Amino acid sequence: MSREPLLVVLDIDETLIHTTSALAQPGIKALSLARLGMGEHSLLRPGLDDFLHHVHRHYPVGYYTAASRDYAEHILDAILPRHARPAFLLTRRNCTLRHRLEGGFFAAGGQSAFHEKNLAKVKRYGFRLERTVMVDDLPIGLRGNYGNLVPIRPFTGESDDDRLPRLARFLDALAAKRNMRFIEKRGWESVDPDDYPEWIIERPASLRALRVRAAQSAADSAPER
Numbered sequence: 055m056s057r058e059p060l061l062v063v064l065d066i067d068e069t070l071i072h073t074t075s076a077l078a079q080p081g082i083k084a085l086s087l088a089r090l091g092m093g094e095h096s097l098l099r100p101g102l103d104d105f106l107h108h109v110h111r112h113y114p115v116g117y118y119t120a121a122s123r124d125y126a127e128h129i130l131d132a133i134l135p136r137h138a139r140p141a142f143l144l145t146r147r148n149c150t151l152r153h154r155l156e157g158g159f160f161a162a163g164g165q166s167a168f169h170e171k172n173l174a175k176v177k178r179y180g181f182r183l184e185r186t187v188m189v190d191d192l193p194i195g196l197r198g199n200y201g202n203l204v205p206i207r208p209f210t211g212e213s214d215d216d217r218l219p220r221l222a223r224f225l226d227a228l229a230a231k232r233n234m235r236f237i238e239k240r241g242w243e244s245v246d247p248d249d250y251p252e253w254i255i256e257r258p259a260s261l262r263a264l265r266v267r268a269a270q271s272a273a274d275s276a277p278e279r
């Protein structure tokens with residue numbers, strides 16, 4: 055079955071890497087950020103290299119981060135397979151800064167502010183949202199595009215993290231389906247990857263429309279009084 059390719063959009067921080075001043079656990083690779091004038095380093099999520107090889111071989115891949123362009127380019131230069139050609143890199147300037155409402159007031163700065171990503175921007179690169187997923191550890195940043203979100207537990211340096219090999223298999227199973235926005239993707243992290251093809255259920259175009267249609271046909275077939 056040939057389908058339009060699945061566009062895989064990846065967040066960077068806490069999805070692929072974790073930038074910190076803390077020491078890396080044994081077995082975790084770290085990337086120096088000295089060239090950016092930063093004293094911190096980026097810890098690479100276990101399985102990152104294999105994961106990036108896999109997705110860049112099989113899918114168009116774009117990156118969408120709330121970080122600065124300099125930082126994102128530095129990271130991608132270091133972690134991408136040599137022949138990988140990202141479809142795009144969207145950064146902080148492509149996000150909208152939002153403030154969470156707390157107690158009826160706009161909370162200022164800090165944790166209460168977040169950058170909202172707008173996946174509709176992929177259309178300008180020739181992709182359709184029906185064939186797009188975005189992997190991100192911060193669901194609120196994608197509140198306008200929940201239907202495209204593949205949530206992932208934030209990576210903060212754990213050496214026993216196993217999400218990326220599982221994610222590769224989940225994306226492969228998703229790619230065989232038609233419309234990403236009709237698929238419930240929450241919960242994939244606790245499912246056995248062997249079960250992904252059966253676990254993924256593509257809901258019909260619109261449950262509400264189907265209900266209306268069912269009610270209509272029931273009314274049509276009801277005996278007249």
Ligand SMILES: [Mg+2]
Pocket residue numbers: 065066067068069190191192
């Ligand atoms: Mg993130």
